[in-house]
Amino acid sequence: MKLFIDTANVDEIREINDWGVIEGVTTNPSLIAKEGRDFKEVVKEITDIVDGPISAEVISLEAKGMIEEALELSKIHPNIVIKIPMIAEGLKAIKELSKKGIKTNVTLVFSANQALLAAKAGATYVSPFVGRLDDIGHEGMNLIREIAEIFDIHGIDTEIISASIRHPEHVKLSALAGAHIATIPYKVFKQMVKHPMTDLGIERFLKDWEGVPKK
């Protein structure tokens, strides 16, 4: 499973990219708004940091508008992936964009049937939102399992991005459930790298090292 970072903050992206573990970035309008900077400028800066798929989302709710925005965003860098909301107009846009060779990431996926429709329209990626399903009392991870099974049975090559990740357990379970990618917030990367036993172990090694005779 590949790991993407889910943020529009370039400092966070730089820090985690330096670990050598991320292969792409996802943004959304809320994450962009948090940065208080020009959308295209931020996206361009991200493409200079990470050499992999960078998702940038359209705002229009009509296929024509989505395609126009997609064409503009695609000019920023060849790695740009157009994030399209999972609505009927979005499906029309995905079809057109895939004919033009533009990659798409279908966002706000909350059911296996939505994922199937997105894949049929030609989506490169689908993003089921695990955490937001958990928030309303569902088991978000079941959706990843269902989509992974359907895509596997039918040889569908659209990749599953496990999104709306809230904690490290979501990452592990996404990998076990068959997601191709997990898009992970900065905070969760920082949690994933830590373990109290690692810290204790280092402390003990360093303490014992003090007793090694030095020449």
Ligand code: E4P
């Ligand atoms: C996915 O691409 C979205 O940007 C993201 O995972 C949404 O997560 P949230 O539910 O924490 O906003």
